[in-house]
Amino acid sequence: MALIEGMAEKDATGLAKKVFEEMKAARGWDEVPLIWRVMAKKPEYLKANWDRYKAIMMGGMLEPKVKEMIALAVSMVNRCSYCIDSHSFALRQMGMTDEELLEMVAVIDFFSGTNAFSSGLKVEFQWPQGLGPTHPGVDS
Amino acid sequence: MALIEGMAEKDATGLAKKVFEEMKAARGWDEVPLIWRVMAKKPEYLKANWDRYKAIMMGGMLEPKVKEMIALAVSMVNRCSYCIDSHSFALRQMGMTDEELLEMVAVIDFFSGTNAFSSGLKVEFQWPQGLGPTHPGVDS
Amino acid sequence: MALIEGMAEKDATGLAKKVFEEMKAARGWDEVPLIWRVMAKKPEYLKANWDRYKAIMMGGMLEPKVKEMIALAVSMVNRCSYCIDSHSFALRQMGMTDEELLEMVAVIDFFSGTNAFSSGLKVEFQWPQGLGPTHPGVDS
Amino acid sequence: MALIEGMAEKDATGLAKKVFEEMKAARGWDEVPLIWRVMAKKPEYLKANWDRYKAIMMGGMLEPKVKEMIALAVSMVNRCSYCIDSHSFALRQMGMTDEELLEMVAVIDFFSGTNAFSSGLKVEFQWPQGLGPTHPGVDS
Amino acid sequence: MALIEGMAEKDATGLAKKVFEEMKAARGWDEVPLIWRVMAKKPEYLKANWDRYKAIMMGGMLEPKVKEMIALAVSMVNRCSYCIDSHSFALRQMGMTDEELLEMVAVIDFFSGTNAFSSGLKVEFQWPQGLGPTHPGVDS
Amino acid sequence: MALIEGMAEKDATGLAKKVFEEMKAARGWDEVPLIWRVMAKKPEYLKANWDRYKAIMMGGMLEPKVKEMIALAVSMVNRCSYCIDSHSFALRQMGMTDEELLEMVAVIDFFSGTNAFSSGLKVEFQWPQGLGPTHPGVDS
Numbered sequence: 001m002a003l004i005e006g007m008a009e010k011d012a013t014g015l016a017k018k019v020f021e022e023m024k025a026a027r028g029w030d031e032v033p034l035i036w037r038v039m040a041k042k043p044e045y046l047k048a049n050w051d052r053y054k055a056i057m058m059g060g061m062l063e064p065k066v067k068e069m070i071a072l073a074v075s076m077v078n079r080c081s082y083c084i085d086s087h088s089f090a091l092r093q094m095g096m097t098d099e100e101l102l103e104m105v106a107v108i109d110f111f112s113g114t115n116a117f118s119s120g121l122k123v124e125f126q127w128p129q130g131l132g133p134t135h136p137g138v139d140s
Numbered sequence: 141m142a143l144i145e146g147m148a149e150k151d152a153t154g155l156a157k158k159v160f161e162e163m164k165a166a167r168g169w170d171e172v173p174l175i176w177r178v179m180a181k182k183p184e185y186l187k188a189n190w191d192r193y194k195a196i197m198m199g200g201m202l203e204p205k206v207k208e209m210i211a212l213a214v215s216m217v218n219r220c221s222y223c224i225d226s227h228s229f230a231l232r233q234m235g236m237t238d239e240e241l242l243e244m245v246a247v248i249d250f251f252s253g254t255n256a257f258s259s260g261l262k263v264e265f266q267w268p269q270g271l272g273p274t275h276p277g278v279d280s
Numbered sequence: 281m282a283l284i285e286g287m288a289e290k291d292a293t294g295l296a297k298k299v300f301e302e303m304k305a306a307r308g309w310d311e312v313p314l315i316w317r318v319m320a321k322k323p324e325y326l327k328a329n330w331d332r333y334k335a336i337m338m339g340g341m342l343e344p345k346v347k348e349m350i351a352l353a354v355s356m357v358n359r360c361s362y363c364i365d366s367h368s369f370a371l372r373q374m375g376m377t378d379e380e381l382l383e384m385v386a387v388i389d390f391f392s393g394t395n396a397f398s399s400g401l402k403v404e405f406q407w408p409q410g411l412g413p414t415h416p417g418v419d420s
Numbered sequence: 421m422a423l424i425e426g427m428a429e430k431d432a433t434g435l436a437k438k439v440f441e442e443m444k445a446a447r448g449w450d451e452v453p454l455i456w457r458v459m460a461k462k463p464e465y466l467k468a469n470w471d472r473y474k475a476i477m478m479g480g481m482l483e484p485k486v487k488e489m490i491a492l493a494v495s496m497v498n499r500c501s502y503c504i505d506s507h508s509f510a511l512r513q514m515g516m517t518d519e520e521l522l523e524m525v526a527v528i529d530f531f532s533g534t535n536a537f538s539s540g541l542k543v544e545f546q547w548p549q550g551l552g553p554t555h556p557g558v559d560s
Numbered sequence: 561m562a563l564i565e566g567m568a569e570k571d572a573t574g575l576a577k578k579v580f581e582e583m584k585a586a587r588g589w590d591e592v593p594l595i596w597r598v599m600a601k602k603p604e605y606l607k608a609n610w611d612r613y614k615a616i617m618m619g620g621m622l623e624p625k626v627k628e629m630i631a632l633a634v635s636m637v638n639r640c641s642y643c644i645d646s647h648s649f650a651l652r653q654m655g656m657t658d659e660e661l662l663e664m665v666a667v668i669d670f671f672s673g674t675n676a677f678s679s680g681l682k683v684e685f686q687w688p689q690g691l692g693p694t695h696p697g698v699d700s
Numbered sequence: 701m702a703l704i705e706g707m708a709e710k711d712a713t714g715l716a717k718k719v720f721e722e723m724k725a726a727r728g729w730d731e732v733p734l735i736w737r738v739m740a741k742k743p744e745y746l747k748a749n750w751d752r753y754k755a756i757m758m759g760g761m762l763e764p765k766v767k768e769m770i771a772l773a774v775s776m777v778n779r780c781s782y783c784i785d786s787h788s789f790a791l792r793q794m795g796m797t798d799e800e801l802l803e804m805v806a807v808i809d810f811f812s813g814t815n816a817f818s819s820g821l822k823v824e825f826q827w828p829q830g831l832g833p834t835h836p837g838v839d840s
Binding site for chain 3: 421422423424426449450451453454455458459469472473475476477480481482486487489490491493494495497498499500501502503505506507508509511512513514515516517518519520523524526527528529530531532534535536537538539541542543544545546547548549551553554555556557
């Protein structure tokens with residue numbers, strides 16, 4: 001059970017109400033998800049998070065579905081129950097099938113394993129071809 | 141410094157040598173990366189990992205670049221130094237620019253924050269619209 | 281469901297009973313929390329943990345409420361369900377309000393994000409002003 | 421070595437320059453720390469993070485030093501090298517001594533241990549006295 | 561609730577069916593555990609994981625019970641609910657008692673604490689006696 | 701670089717000196733490792749940790765080498781640099797070869813992967829044969 005209850009939408013006033021309305025219009029939501037309604041108890045924090053959400057998730061070069069997959073991968077590695085449910089729901093709404101989801105989780109399985117292997121043995125990467133971590137992409 | 145040294149390519153024989161050759165042909169590598177050369181000291185383990193790599197990373201529905209981004213996201217959340225270097229290198233080779241990389245890390249930043257928030261407060265997701273975690277994607 | 285059941289208080293004898301009594305007197309507890317009753321099945325381990333608890337949590341320079349907040353922050357980042365409940369309960373007993381709790385979680389949200397950002401990009405800190413990691417506090 | 425270089429302060433223009441100036445004035449910095457200069461390559465992201473920093477870290481009920489300790493605790497549990505250096509530096513500037521720092525780390529040591537114990541054995545917290553996770557603090 | 565349902569054994573055909581039969585014979589299982597039945601929806605992934613399981617868990621120098629304890633330790637540190645249940649179940653079947661399990665968890669508690677301490681303070685190990693990370697064991 | 705310097709052995713007095721001497725006698729060390737010398741700046745904390753070390757690591761049913769392997773597995777999953785070096789050093793001293801170490805890391809690789817898979821998909825374990833998490837081992 002959550003440590004703090006969310007604010008009911010009907011109880012929102014002022015800044016919280018304004019952000020809720022903006023969110024629902026921008027995202028096409030019928031209801032504001034619980035996490036944002038918990039944040040709403042500190043309205044200036046809600047607003048700062050929503051502004052950050054817009055700056056990061058809306059616009060930019062990467063496709064929305066790719067960003068949502070990165071969000072889900074992060075949530076899976078962090079073992080965040082709410083976030084796994086929330087981002088897998090969003091991906092399902094974007095049309096993700098069981099097959100794609102399983103393929104994605106297989107990638108997470110594989111690299112969680114090699115992550116543990118190379119961190120565990122303290123193996124250090126050697127850049128091939130005289131290149132380093134900041135070399136530009138070859139197609140760019 | 142690594143706990144176990146990698147096998148030099150010239151010292152590989154039998155199964156290890158066979159896997160190294162297959163890897164270089166399949167991936168277009170001039171050299172076998174260090175992590176695989178450490179695994180090679182247990183050749184049947186090297187082979188099982190390589191077979192799994194092929195089953196997961198080659199073929200399937202998700203684009204190679206998307207899979208590599210998921211691999212990098214996993215490695216960043218797991219704080220794996222070798223893996224961050226290795227997957228960011230692979231993405232640079234695929235043409236990833238600083239701008240895309242920064243956009244991707246911004247997504248990881250955002251959801252690492254909300255992950256901590258919702259896990260920390262033990263908030264539980266509520267599926268809207270009578271749907272649940274296994275509902276099929278709407279476009280599928 | 282827990283892998284090991286806790287020892288009922290009435291079943292405690294010898295060292296376990298002695299530690300339970302000391303704990304209840306020192307902390308003002310009516311009942312010994314479950315985690316300590318699980319530890320009690322290995323009584324010398326229970327005692328060593330309790331002695332360590334006293335050495336770390338009782339006395340010292342930091343205020344009890346600050347220590348409890350650090351304990352909760354650690355538990356939130358480690359996604360420890362029992363510990364989140366236990367330390368938030370302790371803080372509630374010390375008078376923590378929803379507002380303070382939310383402010384604290386906002387700090388955890390923010391730095392979980394920047395942690396992922398700087399670890400993910402392998403950014404290294406540069407000490408300003410010729411100082412280093414062991415420089416003494418300016419007011420001390 | 422970092423995957424993306426920071427923007428030099430002298431190269432900042434427009435929004436990035438404006439945020440840098442605001443930061444230096446608000447925080448009393450001679451130089452903008454590297455992490456913010458990396459973010460500056462995506463200026464709207466820099467701004468959103470800085471606005472969020474202000475909403476979370478400036479003002480509120482918890483003391484700045486307590487917030488900084490929570491930030492350091494989070495960074496230590498997340499094994500974030502840059503962040504450990506950065507927040508311990510900030511605390512040193514606020515007068516933190518070796519003794520306080522060691523006391524704080526002892527708390528992190530203790531609860532990292534009990535976190536692993538109770539998560540590992542899947543022990544569930546039992547609220548005493550008919551209370552639950554949202555009960556208000558007794559002094560409030 | 562799981563995001564993807566497992567394949568029922570009776571629905572398995574082709575490669576999945578073949579792997580299920582091999583697993584049950586090799587492990588003496590009456591039923592295929594759920595995790596493998598989820599993997600079965602991507603049969604070549606199921607097979608690659610099973611082959612890897614055989615290469616890592618069957619044969620080799622370490623005793624099966626020791627490997628299972630390492631698996632449980634990893635699962636406890638990673639806070640993986642399914643895996644804690646699954647590996648503790650396997651160890652119970654091998655005869656592990658509450659006393660051994662508690663002793664094992666005490667080790668995990670202790671080193672989770674010292675891990676946080678030394679990572680938190682960025683303490684670096686100093687090899688005694690002129691030795692380094694790859695020096696061979698003294699009895700080998 | 702460490703945030704706090706260790707106490708030199710020659711500077712130890714009182715309780716710290718007593719614990720150092722006891723440690724060196726009990727463990728056969730020529731020098732007290734750095735981590736304990738950092739703890740020594742808070743002597744009652746040093747003593748409580750050493751007492752706990754004795755209660756957990758000395759005596760009991762599990763073999764010392766098995767405990768050390770569990771300690772190393774925990775340290776690898778927690779990405780603790782000092783601890784990986786320290787416990788792999790201890791295991792090397794006990795005769796561990798590259799082959800055993802690689803076999804152990806392969807186990808960690810495998811289950812780090814399945815941990816991420818089952819946590820990521822929120823798969824729940826089903827106890828076979830009417831058994832549950834606290835059923836006693838079959839041989840006990």
